[in-house]
């Protein structure tokens with residue numbers, strides 16, 4: 128099988144590495160926009176050949192869109208003429224808006240996937256060959272796909288060591304919001320709060336594990352995350368409201384010195400790690 132990957136940053140580049148590691152593709156084609164990316168992809172030997180979109184459509188059985196979620200939507204019209212046997216798949220972090228924007232003529236071919244794995248790094252140099260191993264991928268609204276494409280997606284994700292979960296796109300976006308999008312909003316907010324109050328010298332002197340853990344994902348790509356916040360806006364606004372309720376609660380307990388209530392509230396939070 129020939130596989131084409133559009134966008135060879137963290138997700139696309141890591142997929143290319145995993146496909147090579149497990150000898151899954153006959154040939155891996157890549158498409159990159161910028162000259163800088165092209166040079167890095169070639170230096171890292173991520174794909175067998177960098178080509179244009181026309182060649183990817185002619186040669187590939189599976190085309191993977193590993194680009195920011197708004198770019199996925201603007202690229203879809205370029206794939207309206209794909210063969211009925213060609214699978215097209217996106218790896219975007221949001222699912223409902225993307226699916227809504229897939230025209231009915233290629234809906235059967237379009238697999239909406241979200242690998243629940245990643246890092247705060249981006250670009251071709253961030254790619255690693257074991258990013259997907261032992262991790263979960265969520266596949267959405269598979270009832271709208273042809274079996275050929277569903278089976279192909281299952282086979283590839285299983286071969287690179289992933290666990291598959293099937294979910295409705297609407298439900299996915301609510302859960303992904305609490306598990307991933309809200310935590311990123313909190314981490315960006317924490318980083319900005321600290322930087323507005325603390326000088327770099329104190330940050331270097333006092334930042335230890337707790338702060339580093341909480342602020343790690345604040346290093347993530349603004350382009351990727353502003354697209355995600357835009358596409359999952361409604362769910363994110365609800366989740367931020369819920370988070371604000373908790374912040375008001377802890378503020379109230381500290382202000383009014385309700386330390387027994389505070390311990391009870393913290394014990395409740397501790398219990399999260401019984402299920403994680």
Ligand SMILES: NC(=O)c1ccc[n+]([C@@H]2O[C@H](COP(=O)([O-])OP(=O)(O)OC[C@H]3O[C@@H](n4cnc5c(N)ncnc54)[C@H](O)[C@@H]3O)[C@@H](O)[C@H]2O)c1
Pocket residue numbers: 133134135136137138139158159160161164193194195196198202218219220221241242243244245246247248249250251253348351355
């Ligand atoms: N980073 C994560 O942790 C993570 C996890 C799961 C899913 N995702 C999703 O995967 C997708 C890719 O994210 P990433 O982390 O690999 O980002 P990235 O920034 O590392 O890589 C994306 C690459 O795509 C390129 N690109 C953008 N538009 C393009 C276009 N039109 N044509 C060709 N190349 C283009 C960029 O130059 C970049 O190199 C996003 O939709 C993101 O929401 C990311």
Ligand SMILES: O=C(O)C(=O)C[C@]1(C(=O)O)C=C[C@H](O)C=C1
Pocket residue numbers: 219220242243244245246247248306307308344
């Ligand atoms: O581990 C990280 O650094 C990530 O941000 C990965 C992470 C997340 O867990 O929030 C980020 C975006 C996703 O779409 C899926 C996974």
